[in-house]
Amino acid sequence: MADVDDLLAEEAAELDGYFSDAPLDPQPNYPPLKTSFDTSIIITNLPRVPQAKLDKLTKVVIKLVSRIGALATTDDFIGVSMPFDESKGTTLGFCFVDYEAPEDAKNALGVLDGYKFDKNHTISVSPYAIAEKLKDLQETEEFVEPEPAPFVENPNATSWLEDASQRDQFVIRQADETVVSWFDAKNEPIIDYDGSREKEAGVAWCAYYCHWSPKGSYLATLVPQRGVILWSGSSYEKTGRFVAPDVKTILFSPQEDYLLTNNMRQDDQQAIKVYHIQSGKLLRAFPLYPADFPEVEDIPPPAFLWSHDGKYLARMGTNLISIYATPSMKLLDKKSLLSEGIHEFQWSPKANVIACWAPEQANSPAHVDLIEIPSRKKLRQKNLFNVTKCNMVWQEGGEYLAVKVTRHTKSKKTFYNNIELFRLNEPGVPVEMLDVKDAVMALAFEPRGSRFAMIHAENPSAAKVSVSFYDMNKKTEQITVSKKGAKKGQKQSQIVTVKELNKIRTLEGKQCNFIFWSPAGGTILLASLGDSASGTLEFYDVDNKSLVIKEHYRANQVLWDPDGRSVATCVSQPVGGGHFKFAMDNGYILWSFQGKQLHQESFETFYQFLWRPRERLLSKKETNNVRRNLKKYEKQFEKADKERQRALYLEETKGKRFERKKYRDLLSDLRALRKTQRTRRTELQDGYDSTDDSNYVLNEVTVETILSTEEQVVVM
Amino acid sequence: MRPYLLQGHERPITVVKYNADGDLLFTASKDLIPSVWRSENGERLGTFHGHKGTIWDLDVDRFSNLLLTASADATVKLWSCQNGECLETFTHRGPVRGVCWAEDNRRFATISDPFVEHPGKIMVWDIEQPAEPILEVDLLKVDGKRVNATNIWWTYLNEHIFVSMDNGVMRLYSPETGSLVKEIVAHEKKVNRVQFNRDKTLALTSSADFSSKLFDAVNWKHLYTYKTDRPVNDAVISETKDHILLGGGQEAMSVTTTSGKVGKFETRFFHIVYQEEFGTVKGHFGPINALAINPNGRNYASGAEDGYVRLHFFDKSYLDMQDPVPEADDDEDAEESKEDKAPAPVAGKAAGKPEQALEYDESIMDA
Structure with missing residues (x-):
């Protein structure tokens, strides 16, 4: 009975204020009444444990769920309720969790669902509301497998690759229009779908x-x-x-x-x-x-x-x-x-290898790491000193990685560059260092090639820059003396590739800030892009050293088509960017890879130009095969081109002729009308008939001007 | 094609015009003194002194005897072409924007801008009665906004007075009563100029909305549109070929903030029916304000904000140029075989070729 007395006393103390004359607390401090179960979740598929392990399991669960957010604990509720089946002597394999905030409960649904609790148990999490719904569900005797949904055939996503005339596609976004067009790198683009x-x-x-x-x-x-x-x-x-x-x-x-x-x-x-x-x-x-x-x-x-x-x-x-x-x-x-202090990482484009770099920290130098996934094996680590910044550039085939390292002198006032070149396909991933005295502004690898190009200048803000080309492989001619057969003793020259960096050449005095290799390789576009740039476009053939200079004023984008036949340069603006300063120049130009302008279009608002990418389905060997038989294919394609062009021309001509006829008919109608008005007009001009040619006198006047005279004695 | 550079003016050119016979070229600029030149050799024949304001427009009568000039000093002056004497002054209430002879060479029509309390006006005058206009029409506000007339013409046989406005519409008034006969909405923005062909069957507008439109000037039906990427200040119809010439460029006020290349101060050549641009002539370094083509089709003149008039003589390659689309034969098959003999060169890209021929190379000048 003592307990009861205590309780009563406690209650009396609590209620004390209510009966006093003191004014009532205007806002009694009630705990907020929950009207929904949106803070509660149910975790199922937990291990079923006996009484002895119940506490431990509860602790683990609490630790897990509290990582999302605070639990709604009260004096007598720890936030997790783990039902226990007395008859079986084990837990039931599920529990209830109550959070403070509904957002945490919602978040937990996303984060914890599917969490691997231990080897055999992957928990699933559902909101409490679902349990409420399932509470009254009648269990049917037999499970009926649901009918599989009828098969819906997806459209053939690769049909465009089967285009008979091997055209590429691109999409443009301008004003409210989004238009996909065909382009064959010769004729005007043809709209496919808008x-x-x-x-x-x-x-x-x-x-x-x-x-x-x-x-x-x-x-x-x-x-x-x-x-x-x-x-x-x-x-x-x-x-x-x-x-x-x-x-x-x-x-x-x-x-x-x-x-x-x-x-x-x-x-x-x-x-x-x-x-x-x-x-x-x-x-x-x-x-x-x-x-x-x-x-x-x-x-x-x-x-x-x-x-x-x-x-x-x-x-x-x-x-x-x-x-x-x-x-x-x-x-x-x-x-x-x-990865301590990591600053940037990149995947290799062809292998599950991560390249990342971290700046100097405490006692450890800056380093570039190559890490294989999923083994997490460090393939290579390269330590670097006095590093301000690193930029990593992969070659498309994943064979090479170039890291442009910007270093500072001790005073940290002047900067210089060098380039670390990783060869991924060689055992041990050897690294070569290329020292560049100048500031390097851009670097790009030839896709599927071993060459790279970079823009450099003494000063990053210099107006004239140099563009240098390097090859990761050195090709040297080696003379061997054959020892066998009829050609015994004959000298043979053979081109041997040595895996050694060598410089091909430098172009000086260029005006460009970006470089774009053609996807086919060989050609590179040196472009001067951006608001304050000149818009100069230089099409440079690295093999033949031929250069074509064009211009697209205000261009801010260069996009090669996927096979390197043509390239687009655009003046575009961001969507929803409001007023655009250079809206007058908005639009795009299509060029051939040799720098010939093929097509131009202008728009008031132009947002986007994108080539439709295509997969490279041919292997290197097959590509070489095609190269060998180029002559044969050339004829075929030329014929097809001619036919297509002719068909297009005929159709165009027909339309134009029709228009022209309409225009001429109109003109002759109008002229006929004027003829009927001739007398009235002559009257207006006081009897002068301007259409009468006899009124018009053409006088031809010959004027002779003596430019200079010279007297010369002719000796007979 | 090497042009004559007519350096007779000191301010931006406002108008250039050939006389009906094509042997004289009249030019006016913001420097108050209109000039007349011999079109065959670019020789200046004389000047007309007397105005105190910018000359906005001029018109010469059918017989090249009398010249009318419209000026911002609120007068129109009548001059003798023979000796450059001012014969008469017609006083207006505001800056005069345009002037046009009627086909009887006795009457003329003018448009003036609103000035202080005076609204913009269309007036018809008789040269015999210089004291008072014979007709006066006020240009009323549209939707509470003042509209200014930009150009004035008489249509064939003086049937109507044609006025273009800076809100993109064009109007036809009756020259007898002054009542509004017709209104045509041509452009979204200002109509900078309208030019008619010789027998006034076609009218070509030039607008600040970057386009130019061709109208049938009898039924006022829209025929074709020529699109560019800069405002069009003037456009003319060639009398001898199915071509039109467009001139314009970036607005003068924004020229200084951008580089010279961006202005596109070129004369553009379009095919009248196909609406394709097939060539450009460069040379000016300010927007082209005025264009005129000789009625004989042998030369054309362009006047620009840079103060120069360039008198261009067409090359033989241009004069011999054929329509890119061959004339149709009655027999389809015959046509097919004919085209087979001469295939690709004319095809599609015909537009690209004459461009080469037309492109005027500045370096020739220096040589």
Whole structure:
């Protein structure tokens, strides 16, 4: 009874104030009444443990779930409730968790679902509301397998590659239009599809930017109110739709399996979403910044990068790289790749190798690392000193990596560059160093080649710069004396490639700030782009040393087509950028790779130009085979070209003739009318008939001017 | 094609005009003194002294006897072409923008800008009665906005007075009553100038909306549009070929803020029907304000903001130029075989070729 008395006394003390004469507390401090279960979640598929281990399990669960956010603990509730089956003597394999904030509960659904609790248990997390719904569900006797959804054939995403005349495609975004056109690098582009069906039906086509998938199978259009829409096939049918409100950018995985959307919003915990394209399933969502990453205004959030095969998706965090494996989208081996002080990383374009660099820290020098994934083996580490900045450039085939190192002198006032060149395909990954006295502004590898080009000048702000070309392989002629057969003793010259860096040549006094290799190699476009630049375009053939200089004033973009036949230069402006200073010049020009202008178009607002990428299906050997038989193919293509051109010409002529006839008919009608008015006009001009030729006297006057006279005695 | 550079003016050129016979070229600029030149050799024949303001427009009568000049000093002056004497002065209420002889060579029409309390006006005068205009029409506000007339013409047989406006519309007035007969919405922006062909069956507009439009000047139907990427200040119809010439360039006010290359101060040649640009003539370093082509089709003149008049003589290659589309034969098959003999060269890219021929190389001048 003592207990009861105590309780009563306590209650009396609590109620004390209510009966006093003191004014009532206007806002009694009641705990907020929860009216929904949105802070609660249920975790299922936990291990079933006996009484002895219950406490331990509870502790582990609490530790896990508290990582998301604070639990709603009260004096008598720890935030987690683990039901225990007395009859079986074990837990039931699930538990309830209650968070303080509904956002945490929501977040936990995304983060904890599918978490590997231990070897045999992968937990799943559901909101409490679902349990409420399932509570009254009647268990039917037999499980009926649901009917598989009827097979829907997706449009053939590669049909465009079968184009009989081997044309390329490109898409342009201007004003409200998004237009895909064919271009054969000879004649005017022909419009393939401009979204007319969607416009007619009043459904979304493209409201923001658009993107091609890496192999060109899909055209993704962004509609910020809804998300991303994928189109493919010859008639551009809708083949996918991904919810992503406010989407700003997207990133396809290189094999077109996954799609990453990003709305660039800091307040959205699900700013970045990763979808599986075929199933349309959301695999995982991320906030814009990784945890404890400094969110500074000027520094953009670290970007997600796909590995070349789409197996991994990686993002840099503080002192680490988080690598997520597809399709589970879970951290590879449950832990991030630690890398102290990491500043930037890049995937190799052809292998699962990460290149990253970190500046000097405490006692350790700056270093560039090459790390193999998933083994996390360090293939190569290169230590560097006095480093201000590194820039990494991969060769497209992943054979070489160039790291431009900007170094400072002891005073940290002057800078100089050198270039570290990694050969990935050699055992031990040897590194060569190229010392450059000048400041290096840009560096680019020839795609699938061993050469690279760089822009350098004594001063980064110099008006005239030099462009140097280097080859990673040295070709030397070696004279061998053959020892066998009839040619015994004959000297033979043989070209031997030595894996040694050598300089090909330097072009001086150039005006350019960007370099663009043709995807076919051999040709490079030296461009001077940007607002204050001259817009000079120099088409340089590195093999034949031929140079063609053209100009596209105000150009800010250079885009090679996927096979290097033609190149586009654009003056474009950002979508929604309001007034654009150079709107007058907006538009694009298409050039042949030799620098001949093929087509030009101007628009009042011009946002985007993108070539449709195509996969390289031929192997090196097959390409060489084609090269050998070029003569044969040339004839074929030339004939086809001629025919096409003629057909086009005939059609055009027909239309023009028709127009011209219309115009001439109109003119003759009008002339006839004037004839009838002739008398009245003559009257008006006091009897002078201006149409009468006899009124018009043409006097021919010959004027002789003596320019100079000279007297000369002619000796007979 | 080497042009004569007529360096007779000190300020931006406002108008250049050939007389009906094509042997004289009249030019006016903002420097108050209109000039007359011999079109065959670029020799200056004389000047007309007397105005106190910019000359905005001029017109010479059918017989090249009398010249009318419209000036910002609110007068129109009548001059004798023979001796350059000012014969008469017609006083207006505001700067006079345009002047045009009627086909009877007795009457003429003018347009003046609003000035203080006076609205913009269209007036018709008789040279015999210089004291008062015989007709006066006020230009009223449209939607509460003042509109200015930019150009004035008489249509064939003095049927109507044609006025273009700075809000993109063109109007036809009755010359007897002054009533508005017709209104045509031609452009979204200012119509800078309108030019008629000789028998006034076609009218070509030039607008600040970067385009030029061809109209049937009898039924006022829109026929073709010629698009460029800069404002068009003047455009003329060739009398001898199916071509039109467009002149313009970046607005004078923004020229100083951009490089010379960007201005596109070129004369552009378009095919009248196909609306394709097939050539340009460079040379000016300010926007072209005025263009005129000799009725005989042998030369043309362009006057620009840079103060120069360039008198260009066409090359033989231009004069011999054929229509890129061959004349159709009645028999389709015959045509096919004919084209087979002479294939690709004319095809598609015909536009590119004459460009080479027309391109005027500045370096020739220096040589």
